[in-house]
Amino acid sequence: MATQADNSSPKKEAHKEGASRFRVTVVGSGNWGSVAVKLIASNTLHQSIFHDEVRMWVFEEVLPSGQKLTDTINRTNENVKYLPGIKLGKNVVADPDLENAVKEANMLVFVTPHQFMEGICKRLIGKIKPDAEAISLIKGMEVKKEGPCLISKLITDMLGINCCVLMGANIANEIALEKFSEATVGYRHSKEVAQRWARLVSTSYFLVSPVQDVEGVELCGTLKNVVAIAAGLVDGLDMGNNTKAAIMRIGLREMRALSKLLFSSVKDTTFFESCGVADLITTCLGGRNRRVAEAFARNGGKRSFDELEAELLQGQKLQGVSTAREVYEVLRHRGWQASFPLFTTVHEISIGKLPPSAIVEYSNSSAQ
């Protein structure tokens, strides 16, 4: 069942005497981070359980104008670099000081590119409130000696706090324009906590469903980025819709198979939620991973993903190429490469070991 915030009244309900309000900080301010802030800020204003102010940690940058990004956000109420043209909400405060941004929060929303999370968590050890709850909107994982480590687990292990996840068919620019979308909150124990997260982010155009399967939800969001690279390669090779649909189907099979091998608790039904097949479809049709992979194939693999990412995304970050490498490390370590030809081939193409055309030749060996 979708959970929708009651934000029908423009005025905040009366605050119950003695009840303390949840203070929210969003750690991250990229394209999705800024849209998440907009959703949250529209809800904290109207719901008495939340403090009005939403603090947003900004990785400080100096803009071409010479001004700091944080100052510009606070002056214009817009993230002019990562989400231009969209007002975030007057109750949003951008803060370049990470420790200061989190110190009073008891609801922490993590939404940075995954490769920065370990460093961010290190800086936050001992700096957050002991009763804080977290949610990760980050699609990606780390690979440790012991094996893969999902970002929600990294947060829990390093900061000692519970962490839900929110994933879904959520191209940020479309949600910024208030076009209808769905998302899935994955939770481990407490449905009540998951419902509070849903209440924080849901709007009339953004419907959120809680599912008790953190690993399944997070692995869907993480692994679909590798399939999106494959779909972009197919587009760049002008192979047409049937081939792309086949690659998406094979990719979905590999997503499900790897998720269940890594965590036997992962539920089949999770793949039918927004975080599963719906996110796979939207990413393979309109995402950044798809777009950069298309350019990579059109250039015959002669320009690197890093170079194309910098040119096409202007500071936004791809997750699919590094996730393909991380998945490859897991497969190689466990001797599972032969069972995951699409994941393996995406990595080998991205490092120049195979040409872009290998995406079809090699991936279809699992198409049974």
Ligand SMILES: NC(=O)c1ccc[n+]([C@@H]2O[C@H](COP(=O)([O-])OP(=O)(O)OC[C@H]3O[C@@H](n4cnc5c(N)ncnc54)[C@H](O)[C@@H]3O)[C@@H](O)[C@H]2O)c1
């Ligand atoms: N953009 C989307 O449509 C979308 C939708 C759903 C989920 N996501 C996921 O959300 C996560 C965040 O993506 P995004 O779109 O908000 O970011 P983004 O790719 O738009 O922006 C990159 C961000 O990284 C920051 N950054 C750069 N160097 C840094 C450093 N050294 N340390 C910390 N931060 C640094 C930049 O300031 C910027 O805020 C990713 O896991 C992504 O897969 C994105």
Ligand SMILES: O=P(O)(O)OC[C@H](O)CO
């Ligand atoms: O633009 P991408 O490829 O990073 O994908 C964005 C979102 O994950 C889609 O849900």
